[in-house]
Amino acid sequence: MTPRGVTRPTTENGFCLNRRNWVIIGLLVVGWIIFLGQPTRFSGKLRMVFVQLGTPFVKLGDYFPFVQSRRLLARENEELRRDNDVLRQQVRALDETGRENLRLHQLLDLKEHAAFHTVAARVIGRDASNWWKSIQIDRGSNDGLRENLAILNADGLIGKTISVTKGEARVLLFTDPNCKVSAFLQDTREPGVASGMEPTLGFSPRCVMTYVNRDAAVKPGEGVMSSGLGGVFPKGIRIGTVVRSQLNKQTGMYQDVEIKPSVDFHRLEEVIVILE
């Protein structure tokens, strides 16, 4: 026993991990569990402080010479791109509505798709960590953004907002396993839940659609669309195409369908936020 107040002597190698160090580590763990480990008002405010302090550094990247020419080009084409993206997405949505029309023999409910109130945003940063997949966009609560809004571009679904400050927002990408989307297969109309997969040895992001009926005839190349259930993602947004399917290895009660996302997540520059 080391007397109170006396530092425990180090070993020959100078190894010294005394009780004080363990107490500090314990305090760190307990402090994190109590104050930060769950989304509280304190952790939200602290995060906002760090985001607001750090965002100017992130935006500084625009002014480095090697990205400046790209930035000028992007500015020049920004307006056209935004219009183009909105129009292409509307075409896809109308295509889906057409299929719905044939199947149900009812009048089109165009309002649901045409009434999207959107705002375009620029991607200003990626996820600083290797273990989560998110992006930072240059629109925040000042532009009407809030948490759990769908984000897409002309190619399809990108993700949803998870934290918003006044001038920026963080978007959880669809390729993150924590982002779940209620989806259906375009031809067979089979529903399921689409989400990202854990990292694989492959080099491109993969996604999976689970809980698909085990008897469904799923074909490679078939489209996967959002079903609108769940309340975050509107119906008819393209998610990707089927690569292959197999029975769930653990239960065998349903199929797991591997999806190739329709969006190239490495080349995200501008996105569209669906406000309503």
Place this chain on the structure above:
Amino acid sequence: MLIAIVGIFAAGALQSRLPTLRWLGDVRLEFLPAVVVYAALTMQRRGALALALVAGLMQDAFSAAPFGITALAYGICAILMTALREALDRDLPWMQFSAGALTSLAVAILACFVISISVGTLFKMIVVASLSGGITVMSFFVFDYARMTWGYE
């Protein structure tokens, strides 16, 4: 200290701004573990711990990670490294490499409590840790050179 905090914000911004290395399994270069290791092996414990926490919170603020999880990992690493500093020869490149790699690995291990582990995750952990170790060795060279040139503490 203020310069160090500004440096941390700059390193974190660079980390979130640079594209991922697709040819290496879509990994992202991490600069903050190098800063944490350098601070832990050269500064007093309080300063090193404070910088580690700021670095971790900075990384978490620019990530979808549960807020504070990286700060916890960096904080624990900073405490362990300051405690073991006498035993570590910080001038040896392999020691710097190991410290950087282990700091990065600590973040990955804590992350695995939230995300699930797969073979791909383990592969990615090894790649990320190796890259962080390499960046730490280079950072020690740069920081020591800057220290000698400008003579700051």
